[in-house]
Amino acid sequence: MRKIxxxxxxxxxxxxxxxxxxxxxxxxxxxxxIVVKEILDRANVGRSxxxxxxxxxxxxxxxxxxxxxxxxxxxTRTPGKSQDWILWFSLPVFEHHYxxxxxxxxxxxxxxxxxxxxxxxxxxTELIAEVMKKDFRMxxxxxxxxxxxxVSAYLASTFVLVLNWxxxxxxxxxxxxxxxxxxxxxxxxxxxxxx
Amino acid sequence: MRKIxxxxxxxxxxxxxxxxxxxxxxxxxxxxxIVVKEILDRANVGRSxxxxxxxxxxxxxxxxxxxxxxxxxxxTRTPGKSQDWILWFSLPVFEHHYxxxxxxxxxxxxxxxxxxxxxxxxxxTELIAEVMKKDFRMxxxxxxxxxxxxVSAYLASTFVLVLNWxxxxxxxxxxxxxxxxxxxxxxxxxxxxxx
DNA sequence: GCGTTCTTGTCCAAAAGAGAACAAGTGCTC
DNA sequence: GAGCACTTGTTCTCTTTTGGACAAGAACGC
Numbered sequence: 448m449r450k451i452x453x454x455x456x457x458x459x460x461x462x463x464x465x466x467x468x469x470x471x472x473x474x475x476x477x478x479x480x481i482v483v484k485e486i487l488d489r490a491n492v493g494r495s496x497x498x499x500x501x502x503x504x505x506x507x508x509x510x511x512x513x514x515x516x517x518x519x520x521x522x523t524r525t526p527g528k529s530q531d532w533i534l535w536f537s538l539p540v541f542e543h544h545y546x547x548x549x550x551x552x553x554x555x556x557x558x559x560x561x562x563x564x565x566x567x568x569x570x571x572t573e574l575i576a577e578v579m580k581k582d583f584r585m586x587x588x589x590x591x592x593x594x595x596x597x598v599s600a601y602l603a604s605t606f607v608l609v610l611n612w613x614x615x616x617x618x619x620x621x622x623x624x625x626x627x628x629x630x631x632x633x634x635x636x637x638x639x640x641x642x
Numbered sequence: 643m644r645k646i647x648x649x650x651x652x653x654x655x656x657x658x659x660x661x662x663x664x665x666x667x668x669x670x671x672x673x674x675x676i677v678v679k680e681i682l683d684r685a686n687v688g689r690s691x692x693x694x695x696x697x698x699x700x701x702x703x704x705x706x707x708x709x710x711x712x713x714x715x716x717x718t719r720t721p722g723k724s725q726d727w728i729l730w731f732s733l734p735v736f737e738h739h740y741x742x743x744x745x746x747x748x749x750x751x752x753x754x755x756x757x758x759x760x761x762x763x764x765x766x767t768e769l770i771a772e773v774m775k776k777d778f779r780m781x782x783x784x785x786x787x788x789x790x791x792x793v794s795a796y797l798a799s800t801f802v803l804v805l806n807w808x809x810x811x812x813x814x815x816x817x818x819x820x821x822x823x824x825x826x827x828x829x830x831x832x833x834x835x836x837x
Numbered sequence: 838g839c840g841t842t843c844t845t846g847t848c849c850a851a852a853a854g855a856g857a858a859c860a861a862g863t864g865c866t867c
Numbered sequence: 868g869a870g871c872a873c874t875t876g877t878t879c880t881c882t883t884t885t886g887g888a889c890a891a892g893a894a895c896g897c
């Protein structure tokens with residue numbers, strides 16, 4: 448049986464090469480000033496190959512988020528009334544930014560960051576909603592219940608907001624500290640809404 | 643115009659991956675114990691791809707020699723009666739072995755070394771003959787003249803002999819010193835034959 | 838303005854790689 | 868020595884990659 452879709456070895460190589468090329472370029476110069484051909488040259492990949500996988504440069508940038516969120520282990524609901532298990536993504540993502548943002552400086556630029564964060568928000572919204580729907584307690588229906596889609600969108604957008612603030616202020620807090628800020632901001636609402 | 647033959651970007655990538663995989667494997671285990679599938683796994687290359695480029699494992703090993711000798715700059719004949727410019731390859735190759743042999747230890751094994759040296763001898767013979775034929779002085783014909791093919795074969799085989807001795811004795815001499823040995827062995831003959 | 842040069846994104850035919858199946862050989866152990 | 872697992876090298880079809888051509892759109896100086 449033949450491997451299908453994105454499992455093909457050649458595809459994986461191509462995606463890796465392109466992503467690594469972009470990352471290493473951002474480490475050297477402003478994202479906005481990077482031109483597709485530079486990425487191709489560094490990745491040693493043909494032009495048409497690039498466009499079979501990505502719509503444009505921004506699409507390539509965005510695709511890295513899937514790399515970050517994709518392999519994130521799903522949370523296991525701990526027994527008890529605590530609701531913070533649904534914020535499982537928070538600390539890992541903060542830590543990821545902490546590790547990588549220093550190398551990037553602000554060469555990503557406002558436009559690049561906007562694209563990145565908007566996509567992060569969208570993907571996080573979906574991811575959280577998915578996990579919430581798997582949760583048993585969401586089975587309880589009630590007239591006044593807030594739909595999980597709204598809650599997940601709320602959490603994702605608040606997360607990105609906090610992340611943005613953190614970055615704008617030079618990441619003076621440790622990942623654990625900013626994570627705590629995020630949790631104290633959202634947990635009360637979460638408890639009230641989902642109890 | 644389309645690129646042809648070995649210039650294709652995909653081919654270069656494949657060859658590099660396979661060669662690097664083999665080298666890194668030799669750094670870890672005996673050459674004889676390395677199996678094709680291990681090379682494929684490490685290079686992340688398909689089986690059929692391997693066999694479109696190489697006859698077998700030995701062929702891959704040998705191909706590295708071309709990498710070593712291929713980019714070697716051709717010698718420039720210095721004016722004067724000195725003949726040692728034709729030994730231009732000697733020191734670079736000794737130095738190459740000096741740099742890499744320590745990492746390889748003796749994991750290459752007697753069989754691997756025999757294959758390698760036999761091929762090195764063959765390629766060197768051709769390379770030297772080629773350079774000699776480009777040389778002006780070889781134009782001089784004479785009944786007693788020794789054909790350049792014989793001289794190049796003599797030089798190559800003596801070189802490999804010295805190289806072998808050097809390796810067998812644990813490379814106790816510096817590259818410059820063993821190079822000197824080689825030159826003192828061959829120069830008198832060279833002068834006598836080609837003056 | 839206007840031409841020149843660079844960039845973007847699309848399309849295509851041809852080449853290379855993937856992977857599975859296969860026969861044949863090797864080596865092992867029971 | 869029969870069975871089994873593994874390796875080698877070949878062949879096949881299908882998928883991806885390639886590079887060149889192209890149109891359309893910046894960006895630039897003159």
